[in-house]
Amino acid sequence: MSSTTIAPRISPELRAAIFHFTVFGSTGVASVYLGIWLINHGISAEEIGIINAAPLVAMLLVNQLVGRIADRMPDWRGVIIVLSLIAGLVPIGLFFVSGFWGILGIWIFSVMPAFALVPIVDAATLRMTQRRGTDFSAVRAWGTVGFMVATLCSGPLIAWLGDGAFVPVFVAFALLRAALAFQLPQFRSGEDRTATRKGASRLREVLKPWFLMGLVGLSILYSTHSAMSAFAAVLWTEQGISPGLIGPLTATMAAAEAAMMFVWSRLKLKVSARHIIILACLVAAFRWTAMAFSPPVWVLFGLQLLHSITFAMGYLGGIYFLANWTSDDIAAEAQGFSYVLQQALSVVAILAMGWFVAAFGPMAWLFVAAYAVLGALCVVLSLRLQPPTAHPITSDQLSVADPAP
Numbered sequence: 178m179s180s181t182t183i184a185p186r187i188s189p190e191l192r193a194a195i196f197h198f199t200v201f202g203s204t205g206v207a208s209v210y211l212g213i214w215l216i217n218h219g220i221s222a223e224e225i226g227i228i229n230a231a232p233l234v235a236m237l238l239v240n241q242l243v244g245r246i247a248d249r250m251p252d253w254r255g256v257i258i259v260l261s262l263i264a265g266l267v268p269i270g271l272f273f274v275s276g277f278w279g280i281l282g283i284w285i286f287s288v289m290p291a292f293a294l295v296p297i298v299d300a301a302t303l304r305m306t307q308r309r310g311t312d313f314s315a316v317r318a319w320g321t322v323g324f325m326v327a328t329l330c331s332g333p334l335i336a337w338l339g340d341g342a343f344v345p346v347f348v349a350f351a352l353l354r355a356a357l358a359f360q361l362p363q364f365r366s367g368e369d370r371t372a373t374r375k376g377a378s379r380l381r382e383v384l385k386p387w388f389l390m391g392l393v394g395l396s397i398l399y400s401t402h403s404a405m406s407a408f409a410a411v412l413w414t415e416q417g418i419s420p421g422l423i424g425p426l427t428a429t430m431a432a433a434e435a436a437m438m439f440v441w442s443r444l445k446l447k448v449s450a451r452h453i454i455i456l457a458c459l460v461a462a463f464r465w466t467a468m469a470f471s472p473p474v475w476v477l478f479g480l481q482l483l484h485s486i487t488f489a490m491g492y493l494g495g496i497y498f499l500a501n502w503t504s505d506d507i508a509a510e511a512q513g514f515s516y517v518l519q520q521a522l523s524v525v526a527i528l529a530m531g532w533f534v535a536a537f538g539p540m541a542w543l544f545v546a547a548y549a550v551l552g553a554l555c556v557v558l559s560l561r562l563q564p565p566t567a568h569p570i571t572s573d574q575l576s577v578a579d580p581a582p
Contacts, residue, residue, distance in 0.1 A: 203351045247510075253298075264354065270283040271348070315442065321431055390555045394455075436485060457486055467480055
């Protein structure tokens with residue numbers, strides 16, 4: 178049964194937004210409650226670190242292959258459905274395991290496909306909205322909204338039922354994502370494969386120093402946010418911030434991200450995608466520097482609002498930078514390559530941040546700030562090696578700031 182038969186009166190953008198709403202739901206639940214559930218199952222801190230890192234390492238090994246397979250399919254939708262089903266059904270095994278090795282095995286094959294589908298969904302949705310002349314950022318914003326809703330709703334439920342409710346809640350969100358994958362629209366038509374070949378049709382055609390430097394700068398920016406996610410709550414608690422305020426601080430950050438994505442198409446920015454990434458890097462450097470001096474809570478809330486620039490604008494700039502220089506033939510593979518690079522540099526940033534936090538406490542934020550400046554310099558070098566053309570990004574149209582030569 179086709180997605181058109183399932184939802185004949187629902188636009189492709191709305192169906193994609195509904196799915197995006199569920200993409201990060203289980204991730205939101207796990208980011209808050211997985212550690213608590215593992216501790217209560219007798220898993221040590223070192224083993225918790227391995228359980229969290231293992232899916233990421235596995236994803237680094239297979240993500241390029243998954244992206245390449247998705248690009249070879251008639252439509253990206255089929256691969257998204259398969260990955261969603263795997264990520265929805267495998268977690269059921271968590272009901273039947275309790276030891277470290279059993280949990281590790283189930284967790285790897287639960288989270289790895291969920292991670293792998295993200296760059297494919299991003300690439301597919303962007304190409305579809307470009308073809309239809311609609312707003313990608315407004316569709317993607319619902320992923321952030323879904324993350325917020327999942328986190329806020331699961332918290333009281335798990336608090337009421339106890340940490341044993343983590344697995345049922347996590348599985349419920351994963352199964353919801355799998356079910357809603359079937360209502361996704363067709364992302365590209367047959368004529369798209371031949372009519373829209375603007376940009377490189379093979380990844381190696383575009384993997385040149387200027388392009389790689391742009392991706393490295395973007396990935397460094399992303400990795401600073403990974404370091405923030407890993408250590409912000411710890412440092413804020415040591416600073417004396419009430420645990421009851423950490424949730425609202427996190428929610429403020431996510432709300433700012435969603436708000437930027439909803440208004441993105443109205444900004445009419447007359448700059449290139451790479452200039453947007455540079456702006457995000459520099460604002461991030463300011464944000465992390467300010468955090469190093471343990472500001473009061475009201476200042477922290479203001480700094481969290483900058484997430485709308487440091488992450489949301491940086492993310493959108495990166496999405497367009499990739500799309501502007503690559504064709505549909507390698508859309509998922511190119512997005513997957515960028516995602517792998519981001520995750521790899523995130524591992525470096527988190528490990529280094531851990532050492533700096535142990536040695537310098539809140540002043541470790543200065544390391545993250547310097548790292549963000551390095552990201553900006555990488556993108557500046559990319560622009561020096563290959564300047565963009567005079568055609569700017571206007572709203573979400575790919576007309577574009579960084580077009581293929």
